[in-house]
Amino acid sequence: MRSISDEKFNQLLSFLQENQIDLLLIDDSETSRDVNLQYLSGHPNDALYALTSTGENCLIPWDLLLAKEHAQVDEVIDATKFKRSSYLALKDFISSKISKTTPVIGVLPIIPYRSVKSIEQYMPEAKIYNEPKHLEQIFSDIRSTKSSFELDRLIEVTKLSDEVLKDIIKFANNATEESENDLSFLVMKRMRELGAEDNSFPSLVANSDRGHQLHCHPYSSNAKFAKQGLSIIDYGAKMNGYCSDVTQPFAFGELSQTQEKMIETAEKAYEASIEAIDIGVPLYKIAETAKKILEAEGYTMNYALGHGIGLSEHDFPYLGVKPSDPVRLKYWREIKVTEGMVFTIEPGAYVAGEGGFRIENDVMIRNGKVEILTKAKFEHIH
Numbered sequence: 001m002r003s004i005s006d007e008k009f010n011q012l013l014s015f016l017q018e019n020q021i022d023l024l025l026i027d028d029s030e031t032s033r034d035v036n037l038q039y040l041s042g043h044p045n046d047a048l049y050a051l052t053s054t055g056e057n058c059l060i061p062w063d064l065l066l067a068k069e070h071a072q073v074d075e076v077i078d079a080t081k082f083k084r085s086s087y088l089a090l091k092d093f094i095s096s097k098i099s100k101t102t103p104v105i106g107v108l109p110i111i112p113y114r115s116v117k118s119i120e121q122y123m124p125e126a127k128i129y130n131e132p133k134h135l136e137q138i139f140s141d142i143r144s145t146k147s148s149f150e151l152d153r154l155i156e157v158t159k160l161s162d163e164v165l166k167d168i169i170k171f172a173n174n175a176t177e178e179s180e181n182d183l184s185f186l187v188m189k190r191m192r193e194l195g196a197e198d199n200s201f202p203s204l205v206a207n208s209d210r211g212h213q214l215h216c217h218p219y220s221s222n223a224k225f226a227k228q229g230l231s232i233i234d235y236g237a238k239m240n241g242y243c244s245d246v247t248q249p250f251a252f253g254e255l256s257q258t259q260e261k262m263i264e265t266a267e268k269a270y271e272a273s274i275e276a277i278d279i280g281v282p283l284y285k286i287a288e289t290a291k292k293i294l295e296a297e298g299y300t301m302n303y304a305l306g307h308g309i310g311l312s313e314h315d316f317p318y319l320g321v322k323p324s325d326p327v328r329l330k331y332w333r334e335i336k337v338t339e340g341m342v343f344t345i346e347p348g349a350y351v352a353g354e355g356g357f358r359i360e361n362d363v364m365i366r367n368g369k370v371e372i373l374t375k376a377k378f379e380h381i382h
Helices: 006-018 036-041 064-070 086-097 113-122 132-144 148-174 180-193 257-276 283-296 326-331
Strands: 023-028 047-052 057-061 104-106 204-206 229-235 237-239 246-252 306-308 315-319 342-345 348-351 355-358 361-366 369-372 379-381
Touching: 006 047, 006 132, 023 036, 023 086, 023 113, 036 047, 036 057, 047 086, 057 064, 057 086, 086 113, 132 315, 148 180, 148 229, 148 237, 148 246, 148 361, 148 379, 180 204, 180 229, 229 257, 229 355, 246 257, 246 355, 257 283, 257 342, 257 348, 257 355, 283 315, 315 342
Parallel strands: 023 104, 246 379
Antiparallel strands: 023 047, 047 057, 204 229, 229 246, 306 315, 306 342, 342 361, 348 355, 361 369
């Protein structure tokens, strides 16, 4: 089942018409994923999706049988009838639906360069819409707020994450020589047992030696997890296509004054950020709230305070400060907290040699209220 509501589908069509874009093209493949394929068609992966400005759409999948089970489109096209060429099939669809001699095709900024070249080679008469960032913005608009169908899926997957959190805390409380990998494997196993189809991303598990790395490399290791100091696990589940994202911080044994300050500051930034969330508040103002608290104590948070969750673990909207770079500022828009948004709040403090401290929970705006869906909180194990 496709995720987009009829109202948002019509909003997308209006954008195409107003910008004189004759066809929207989504290209998802093993080397370049685009969750908008599933959002618009219900089909999970590996296909071209085309949508005309009049609302006619088709799917050209790699797996025809899978598409017949999942796709919610007007037409599923078998590329084997077009010399096994998806772009020859696309050309035929465009010719049958669009009468213009120079159709304008809209693509998102994330589309692979090979796809752009395929359009040029198979349809040299076509013109590619020259403001892909504007297309990205309409997807930001429609995906930043979730339908009731999507909210139900996100509640479901965050509940599963909280069940796994209980196992994580139990592991930490009993850990002696167990490794980061041991915890990573446990999380993956428990999520699958509880009904998840996959991790939403590889779990990031780091003890005090590596916790200062924002996305630790490797994601987990054979090093002892319960090492004295600050340890962290950033994990998420994917269930029915929808993702959670949670970070649980731990401390083991005695802490240094620097580590105590890191915890105190990041928790203060977290609580202030949660307090700042309200309908109508600009998202960048919430990010600035955390940034000011962290910077006042000498910490730099060189990432967004949070991000949406949905069909991907990093969905719209993004909770970042207002950019100063003129190129980014050109496309920046003020976005306010709105009914139906679901996003993370994840401030942190990081010091090489002392580790990292980050707390992250998933937040939903529903019925005019702020609901904290997940229950991560600092655990100090002596």
